[in-house]
Amino acid sequence: MTTGRFLALVLASTGLVFSAQAQDTGFTVTPTWDGISKCNGRPLQGPSPRFAVINAPRGTELLEFNMKDVDAPRSLHGGGSASYQGAADVPSGTFNFIGPCRPGSHVYEWSITARDAAGKSLGTTTSRLKYP
Numbered sequence: 707m708t709t710g711r712f713l714a715l716v717l718a719s720t721g722l723v724f725s726a727q728a729q730d731t732g733f734t735v736t737p738t739w740d741g742i743s744k745c746n747g748r749p750l751q752g753p754s755p756r757f758a759v760i761n762a763p764r765g766t767e768l769l770e771f772n773m774k775d776v777d778a779p780r781s782l783h784g785g786g787s788a789s790y791q792g793a794a795d796v797p798s799g800t801f802n803f804i805g806p807c808r809p810g811s812h813v814y815e816w817s818i819t820a821r822d823a824a825g826k827s828l829g830t831t832t833s834r835l836k837y838p
Contacts, residue, residue, distance in 0.1 A: 732761040733831045735769070735818040739838075741798040745807035753799035754786060757818075763828035766790050766820040773803060776813040776834065783814070790820070806837040813837075 736758045743750050754771065762769070772785035786801025806814055813836050820828040 731763060731829065733763055733820065733829045734760045734833070735796075735816065735831055736760075736833055737816050737835050739806075739835065742805055744838075745805065747807070749783075749807040750805040751802055752805055754796075754801045754803050756798040757796040757816075759790070759793065759795060762790060762792070763820045765822045766828055767823045768821040768825075769796065770819045770821060771801065771803075772817045774815050774817075775806070775808060776815050778808060778812065781808070785816075811836055811838060 737755050738758075739755055741753070742755050743752055757769075757771070759769070767790055768787055769790050770785070770787045773783040775781040775783065783804045783806070785803050788796045788800045790796075806812060813834050815832055815834045817830060817832050819830045822828055
């Protein structure tokens with residue numbers, strides 16, 4: 707029996723509830739800035755970038771995306787969601803968000819949550835990408 711399974715049994719026997727992320731399944735989502743309009747000095751609301759999806763948790767029907775500026779955490783960019791039927795990518799323009807538009811180069815972090823049909827979280831992954 708693996709350590710994780712043993713710990714789950716011990717916690718279950720005590721009545722404690724815990725949440726595990728899908729990180730051990732290799733769930734990754736990689737964004738690209740391809741197709742994103744260049745900043746003109748003001749944040750642009752526009753179509754989302756393309757995301758490559760690898761090893762989404764079994765039962766995933768929805769992917770929720772949220773972006774933040776790691777270098778300016780108070781800068782809100784929002785995100786959106788996309789239905790998921792096992793495709794290898796989420797195409798550009800699937801949802802609208804506020805694009806990157808800071809002086810100089812910043813690192814942006816996408817948090818992606820996989821959800822089943824009932825809305826239960828099946829796993830979360832993050833990906834960082836520098837702009838420009």
